[in-house]
Amino acid sequence: MTNTQVTHIQIDNYGPWTVTPEPRREVDLQTLQSRLYADLAQLFGNRDGYIFFSRFDNMIAVTNGLDEADHALIQESVGNRYPVTMSLSVATGTTPVSALGTATEQLQEAGSAQDDGRREVLRGQTIEESFRTPADVQLAHFDVDDATGKYTDQLNEFDTFIRIEQGYAALMKYMREAHDSLSFFVGGDNVIAVCPDLDEAAYRDACDHVREAVDVELKVGVGRGRTPADAGMDAKHALEHCRADGATVRFEE
Numbered sequence: 001m002t003n004t005q006v007t008h009i010q011i012d013n014y015g016p017w018t019v020t021p022e023p024r025r026e027v028d029l030q031t032l033q034s035r036l037y038a039d040l041a042q043l044f045g046n047r048d049g050y051i052f053f054s055r056f057d058n059m060i061a062v063t064n065g066l067d068e069a070d071h072a073l074i075q076e077s078v079g080n081r082y083p084v085t086m087s088l089s090v091a092t093g094t095t096p097v098s099a100l101g102t103a104t105e106q107l108q109e110a111g112s113a114q115d116d117g118r119r120e121v122l123r124g125q126t127i128e129e130s131f132r133t134p135a136d137v138q139l140a141h142f143d144v145d146d147a148t149g150k151y152t153d154q155l156n157e158f159d160t161f162i163r164i165e166q167g168y169a170a171l172m173k174y175m176r177e178a179h180d181s182l183s184f185f186v187g188g189d190n191v192i193a194v195c196p197d198l199d200e201a202a203y204r205d206a207c208d209h210v211r212e213a214v215d216v217e218l219k220v221g222v223g224r225g226r227t228p229a230d231a232g233m234d235a236k237h238a239l240e241h242c243r244a245d246g247a248t249v250r251f252e253e
């Protein structure tokens with residue numbers, strides 16, 4: 001049984017900040033957002049967590065292995081170096097969807113995303129060390145079959161982008177609704193899904209759905225681990241096995 005620890009990250013009062021005292025230059029906002037994501041990828045990643053940029057002003061991390069002190073330090077480091085602060089809310093659940101639901105509720109209870117008085121909130125509970133297991137995290141690394149041959153080397157870059165995004169949109173929605181999973185585009189033709197304890201049939205079902213809905217062919221490698229880094233690396237190895245033998249779904253054992 002998985003036990004996913006999820007952290008919801010939200011920049012405090014960001015909407016008003018972007019237009020105060022007047023609208024700030026878009027290039028500066030883009031730079032801030034991408035640098036903050038890069039810093040958080042390092043800060044969470046060096047502690048074996050995974051972070052996904054989702055909407056940039058809100059981000060979602062899988063943080064099995066990080067405790068409250070780790071979160072506090074990450075929060076403080078950003079507060080010291082950026083013109084904005086961020087709130088963090090952590091929760092656990094047998095599915096990533098339920099964990100994120102709890103984390104978000106805790107943040108919403110602490111105040112609005114656009115409440116000037118709600119700053120640097122740190123809420124929630126991490127998993128106690130003695131309860132952690134080697135199968136707490138299940139990550140799936142989805143990849144579009146031969147994206148280079150079918151799209152990148154054939155279409156103009158925007159039309160390739162549309163195809164990949166359509167596959168992503170169909171997959172993220174279906175994995176959320178049918179399989180309680182959170183799927184994130186990570187670049188190129190890749191999507192990483194944070195999943196509960198799903199079996200091979202569930203992944204096959206998701207790939208079938210995306211093919212039927214938007215005519216995009218996927219394959220997927222699945223890994224399990226005590227930390228997101230372990231599960232994610234196993235998923236990459238499993239995907240390499242798919243590439244080697246043409247399988248649609250492979251678990252790393």
Ligand SMILES: Nc1nc2c(ncn2[C@@H]2O[C@H](COP(=O)(O)OP(=O)(O)OP(=O)(O)O)[C@@H](O)[C@H]2O)c(=O)[nH]1
Pocket residue numbers: 143144145146147148149186187188189190236243
């Ligand atoms: N974030 C991330 N991006 C990747 C990874 N592997 C590949 N990519 C991206 O995906 C693009 C396409 O690479 P592949 O998926 O290897 O190529 P493909 O043409 O789909 O070929 P097959 O995957 O073998 O079917 C690359 O240019 C990268 O941008 C990965 O592990 N993580």
